[in-house]
Amino acid sequence: MSAMETKKKIRVLIAKPDLDGHDRGAKIVALALRDAGMEVAYTGLHQSIEQIVSTAVQESVDIIGLSIMTGAHLSISQRLIGQLKEAKMDHVKVVVGGVIPKKDIKALKEIGVHAVFPGGTPFSEITDTIQALVNGG
Amino acid sequence: MGVARYIRNEKDAIKEVLYQSGIRVKTAYGPKDLEAVGFDYEKDLGDPGEYPFTRSLHPGGYRTRAWTTRQYTGFGTPQETNRRFKWMISHGQTGLNVAFDLPTQMGLDSDDPRARGEIGRVGMAVDSLRDFEIAFQDIPFDRIGSGLTINANASVMLAMYQAVAEKFGYAKEVISATPQNDILKEMIGRGAWIFPVEPAVRLVGDCIEYAVKVLPRCNPVSVCGYHIRESGATPAQEIACALEIARAYIDNVAARGLSPESFVGRFSFNLNVYGNLWEQVAKFRAARKLWATLLKEEYGVKNKKALFLRGLFGGGGSGLTKEQPENNIIRGAYYALAAALGGAQTTALCSFDEAYTIPTPRAALLSLRTLEILMEEVGLRDTVDPLAGSYFIETLTKEMEEKILEEVAWIRKMGGMIQAVATGAIQRAVTQQAYAFEKGLQNKEIIKVGVNKYTEGDPPEVELHEYDEKWAEKQIQSLKALRRQRDNREVMRTLKALESSTRAGKNVMPDLVACCKAYATVGEMTGVFREVFGEWEEPSIF
Numbered sequence: 080m081s082a083m084e085t086k087k088k089i090r091v092l093i094a095k096p097d098l099d100g101h102d103r104g105a106k107i108v109a110l111a112l113r114d115a116g117m118e119v120a121y122t123g124l125h126q127s128i129e130q131i132v133s134t135a136v137q138e139s140v141d142i143i144g145l146s147i148m149t150g151a152h153l154s155i156s157q158r159l160i161g162q163l164k165e166a167k168m169d170h171v172k173v174v175v176g177g178v179i180p181k182k183d184i185k186a187l188k189e190i191g192v193h194a195v196f197p198g199g200t201p202f203s204e205i206t207d208t209i210q211a212l213v214n215g216g
Numbered sequence: 217m218g219v220a221r222y223i224r225n226e227k228d229a230i231k232e233v234l235y236q237s238g239i240r241v242k243t244a245y246g247p248k249d250l251e252a253v254g255f256d257y258e259k260d261l262g263d264p265g266e267y268p269f270t271r272s273l274h275p276g277g278y279r280t281r282a283w284t285t286r287q288y289t290g291f292g293t294p295q296e297t298n299r300r301f302k303w304m305i306s307h308g309q310t311g312l313n314v315a316f317d318l319p320t321q322m323g324l325d326s327d328d329p330r331a332r333g334e335i336g337r338v339g340m341a342v343d344s345l346r347d348f349e350i351a352f353q354d355i356p357f358d359r360i361g362s363g364l365t366i367n368a369n370a371s372v373m374l375a376m377y378q379a380v381a382e383k384f385g386y387a388k389e390v391i392s393a394t395p396q397n398d399i400l401k402e403m404i405g406r407g408a409w410i411f412p413v414e415p416a417v418r419l420v421g422d423c424i425e426y427a428v429k430v431l432p433r434c435n436p437v438s439v440c441g442y443h444i445r446e447s448g449a450t451p452a453q454e455i456a457c458a459l460e461i462a463r464a465y466i467d468n469v470a471a472r473g474l475s476p477e478s479f480v481g482r483f484s485f486n487l488n489v490y491g492n493l494w495e496q497v498a499k500f501r502a503a504r505k506l507w508a509t510l511l512k513e514e515y516g517v518k519n520k521k522a523l524f525l526r527g528l529f530g531g532g533g534s535g536l537t538k539e540q541p542e543n544n545i546i547r548g549a550y551y552a553l554a555a556a557l558g559g560a561q562t563t564a565l566c567s568f569d570e571a572y573t574i575p576t577p578r579a580a581l582l583s584l585r586t587l588e589i590l591m592e593e594v595g596l597r598d599t600v601d602p603l604a605g606s607y608f609i610e611t612l613t614k615e616m617e618e619k620i621l622e623e624v625a626w627i628r629k630m631g632g633m634i635q636a637v638a639t640g641a642i643q644r645a646v647t648q649q650a651y652a653f654e655k656g657l658q659n660k661e662i663i664k665v666g667v668n669k670y671t672e673g674d675p676p677e678v679e680l681h682e683y684d685e686k687w688a689e690k691q692i693q694s695l696k697a698l699r700r701q702r703d704n705r706e707v708m709r710t711l712k713a714l715e716s717s718t719r720a721g722k723n724v725m726p727d728l729v730a731c732c733k734a735y736a737t738v739g740e741m742t743g744v745f746r747e748v749f750g751e752w753e754e755p756s757i758f
Binding site: 097098099100101102103106107109110111113119120121123124125127149150151154180181182199201202203 | 318319321322324330331333334337338402406407408409446447448647648650651654655658667677683753754756757758
């Protein structure tokens with residue numbers, strides 16, 4: 080691998096699925112990732128899973144960060160991972176942040192979510208995990 | 217309340233205090249500070265009940281009239297919401313504050329695929345007048361006022377409120393509703409928007425114009441700094457945004473030929489109490505003055521009562537923590553104190569368990585009692601504006617005024633609020649503040665008790681409101697039955713009329729009332745607007 084390629088910026092899509100409009104967390108995480116040197120795209124609100132997958136394709140991202148505050152994280156993650164597979168985009172890794180009860184973390188990992196960041200997770204932990212997932216994993 | 221920055225020396229003494237709005241606080245204040253900011257009693261304060269109302273809207277303050285309380289209520293099915301309403305009223309609540317689920321807020325019927333998983337989750341599901349008939353059964357419309365937390369389709373819900381009241385035999389002249397109806401703040405902070413900026417503001421204007429002409433006891437808009445603050449804005453930005461949003465609505469309605477004098481008295485404000493106690497008190501006092509000044513100086517409003525900034529000052533949810541949740545009871549009490557010292561007309565507190573679950577009735581009642589203790593035991597009704605004349609508070613109020621005006625000038629420079637929202641300039645500025653705040657918390661420049669200092673063990677597990685598929689199914693079945701039972705020709709006729717008035721740029725409210733009475737659904741009525749206006753595309757802010 081050439082030096083150029085190893086320095087390639089990690090491309091992240093921050094996505095807000097469904098009707099919930101609380102995007103403070105999504106937006107500040109997007110800024111933190113950008114400050115950590117990543118290329119960050121943000122979907123905006125009220126996105127269907129189809130729209131998120133299509134933006135991920137367009138932006139050719141390495142990783143999708145779902146921000147979910149409503150309690151619907153299990154079904155949304157499952158649908159997203161399923162549709163990524165269908166679109167032959169399953170090399171894209173999925174992480175989830177928001178209001179996530181601890182008891183659900185294991186279930187999220189089992190359906191293929193790579194990392195979970197409940198509200199209050201330090202920015203450094205989020206950026207380190209994403210870097211490890213994309214470069215090291 | 218923990219959002220100022222404190223710079224300490226090695227002995228833990230505080231060297232510097234910097235408030236969020238960018239004001240540096242001195243160790244002590246005296247007469248020279250008042251001189252330095254050019255403080256003038258008549259000009260800056262006035263007696264209580266006198267222009268510019270910095271001290272109070274009424275000469276007697278809380279002696280004449282205590283503040284009212286409104287807890288945010290409503291979840292699940294209309295039946296359950298009705299039970300909760302009656303319970304709150306029987307426990308002393310004087311007004312209702314109605315929460316709607318996300319599909320209702322977004323104008324989607326319960327059987328719309330996009331509503332899946334959200335029916336009744338964060339508020340009451342409303343598909344048609346039938347749901348209002350159940351939710352408001354036996355509520356005395358002439359005595360109890362209702363705040364309706366609805367924005368993008370506030371026009372639909374205001375029409376439905378009139379329709380249900382009339383159905384129960386109340387004249388439209390006696391009903392008192394306050395739809396939130398502030399779409400610009402949804403675009404900045406809360407996210408429940410549907411239509412593009414211009415038609416969305418027109419619908420806000422339609423509600424205001426209609427209420428002024430037809431619903432004498434309704435306050436058709438509640439301008440919200442609250443959610444903008446929750447999204448990260450500083451207190452000064454919060455008030456500047458509220459003032460400039462209100463200006464956008466005034467201009468829309470005034471352009472229809474109504475004089476601001478005739479309608480600005482119907483505006484109310486929903487502001488946030490979260491933050492440093494002194495900064496909040498100064499913020500509320502400065503806000504009252506700036507609103508009165510704006511109306512008098514720029515819109516030539518003369519009627520004294522029309523100059524009032526009537527406010528619901530609510531305890532901010534973002535101040536609460538899921539760590540050591542009992543601490544939120546204490547926080548709530550201090551937020552209530554700040555609201556009272558700031559001269560609130562109405563207060564609402566988030567319940568202490570709200571950071572990790574849907575509030576229990578017990579916790580909601582505790583919020584009510586917190587306010588009652590302030591009124592009945594602590595002495596907040598003793599005298600008007602008790603902090604007036606304090607060297608510190610009066611200096612700070614003047615400084616807050618300056619900071620707010622700086623933010624106002626920035627918004628004006630961006631082309632005014634409508635333009636600033638359409639381009640994303642405001643959203644970007646607020647997000648930057650939220651980011652700076654979060655970094656401050658993470659590096660402990662900003663202290664939150666139980667979160668990044670005085671921590672103990674793991675916080676209790678977040679309990680998400682268990683989503684009950686049975687509720688959703690029940691709501692969908694009832695909607696399907698309605699579609700069969702109603703007079704569908706009448707529904708089509710009224711929807712057609714709504715489409716014509718929408719396209720013609722006429723006030724949509726009379727046609728919406730007719731649609732509601734024909735049992736047209738929320739999705740059908742909002743669908744007409746979607747068809748005519750299209751949907752908003754958020755500007756990119758990154």
